Amino acid sequence: MPPILTVVIPCFNEAANVATMAERLDAALPGVAWEAIFVDDDSPDGTAAIARGLAARDSRIRCIRRIGRRGLASACIEGMLASSADYVAVIDGDLQHDESILPRMLAELQAGRADIAIGSRHVEGGGATEGFSSLRRRISDGGTAMAQALLPVKVADPMSGFFMLPRALFEATAPSLTGRGFKILLDILLSADRKLRVAEIPYSFRPRTAGESKLDTTVLLEFVALLLDKSLGGFLPLRFLSFAIVGAVGVLVHLVVLSIVIRFAPFVTAQWVATFVAMTVNFWLNNRITYRDVKLRGPALWRGLALFYVVCGFGAVANVGVASLLLVDDLVGWRWAGAAGALLTGVWNYAVSSTLVWRA
Ligand code: GDD
Numbered sequence: 183m184p185p186i187l188t189v190v191i192p193c194f195n196e197a198a199n200v201a202t203m204a205e206r207l208d209a210a211l212p213g214v215a216w217e218a219i220f221v222d223d224d225s226p227d228g229t230a231a232i233a234r235g236l237a238a239r240d241s242r243i244r245c246i247r248r249i250g251r252r253g254l255a256s257a258c259i260e261g262m263l264a265s266s267a268d269y270v271a272v273i274d275g276d277l278q279h280d281e282s283i284l285p286r287m288l289a290e291l292q293a294g295r296a297d298i299a300i301g302s303r304h305v306e307g308g309g310a311t312e313g314f315s316s317l318r319r320r321i322s323d324g325g326t327a328m329a330q331a332l333l334p335v336k337v338a339d340p341m342s343g344f345f346m347l348p349r350a351l352f353e354a355t356a357p358s359l360t361g362r363g364f365k366i367l368l369d370i371l372l373s374a375d376r377k378l379r380v381a382e383i384p385y386s387f388r389p390r391t392a393g394e395s396k397l398d399t400t401v402l403l404e405f406v407a408l409l410l411d412k413s414l415g416g417f418l419p420l421r422f423l424s425f426a427i428v429g430a431v432g433v434l435v436h437l438v439v440l441s442i443v444i445r446f447a448p449f450v451t452a453q454w455v456a457t458f459v460a461m462t463v464n465f466w467l468n469n470r471i472t473y474r475d476v477k478l479r480g481p482a483l484w485r486g487l488a489l490f491y492v493v494c495g496f497g498a499v500a501n502v503g504v505a506s507l508l509l510v511d512d513l514v515g516w517r518w519a520g521a522a523g524a525l526l527t528g529v530w531n532y533a534v535s536s537t538l539v540w541r542a
Pocket residue numbers: 192193194195196221222223252253254257274275276278341342343344364365387394395396397
């Protein structure tokens with residue numbers, strides 16, 4: 183029987199949880215034709231091999247293994263895009279979400295009472311059994327408030343990563359999704375072209391018993407970036423925004439290094455040193471933040487760094503070239519000439535870095 187429900191399970195280093203997850207789905211969804219798709223980002227602990235082992239024995243289980251890619255949101259998107267069922271759901275692979283509410287979520291959608299069903303910690307009956315640290319709670323509450331301010335509909339738990347919707351609705355929204363960071367549900371709610379009717383089903387967020395959380399500072403930054411991107415109406419691509427901010431940090435680094443080295447070296451030497459330090463810092467930051475999902479490692483990292491120097495070198499030449507052209511013809515004053523050169527360099531560096539260095 184073809185599945186009517188695809189449950190997408192993003193996994194990174196969840197080898198210890200995969201088998202239990204499959205058993206629990208089986209127990210939670212009697213009488214429902216379901217399939218599960220584990221989406222693994224080539225976890226070093228062999229998550230994919232375990233999922234494939236299950237899949238070899240149970241045709242309801244599938245596994246997508248992505249190589250050279252990372253990211254919770256994009257993993258969920260690719261899992262949902264691989265579905266042919268009427269409904270798609272996303273649930274964490276670490277057993278923290280309560281799979282026993284899946285039938286209720288499905289019932290809400292099938293009865294047409296909602297466009298999207300959300301597993302919620304913040305409605306009557308829901309909660310978190312995990313002792314969140316007070317810092318994490320405050321960050322989580324702050325994020326929830328920020329998200330709610332932007333959302334066109336009332337959602338008590340917009341930060342949830344546990345939800346279900348008709349596949350057709352997901353597919354219609356998919357082209358507008360940023361696919362970055364952790365907050366795939368929020369991305370969907372903000373990207374839909376109409377107000378979605380939401381049904382929140384309470385559940386209690388369980389403590390993690392195996393493996394560890396992948397939430398870190400960069401994930402928080404990506405959350406802020408997602409909100410920014412959506413409130414700007416997607417006018418500036420997120421990656422470009424991140425690249426530009428990193429670039430601004432690079433300028434600061436450059437000035438600081440220059441002001442130190444110039445004390446014991448001639449200007450030209452100091453300028454070279456500052457340029458190299460700034461480019462290296464920029465490369466490192468971009469690799470960690472801007473291109474986190476396609477992060478370079480090992481030998482590819484050094485090749486990327488070398489290429490980045492070359493790209494920025496050309497950018498610098500173009501910068502000076504354009505600025506002096508504008509100046510020579512006396513078209514504009516030096517400020518505008520300088521700004522035009524810098525803008526051109528920024529766009530050039532971004533475009534070429536995105537395609538050649540990181541292949542994003
Ligand atoms: N494929 C893939 N790639 N999976 C990932 C990645 C990744 O880069 N990062 C995390 N995951 C998987 C984890 O293996 C886990 O199954 C799930 O995504 C959630 O990651 P955690 O690191 O356990 O996140 P959390 O517990 O802090 O928060 C989760 O639960 C919250 C409450 O519903 C997230 O899903 C939040 O979005 C959610 O709000």
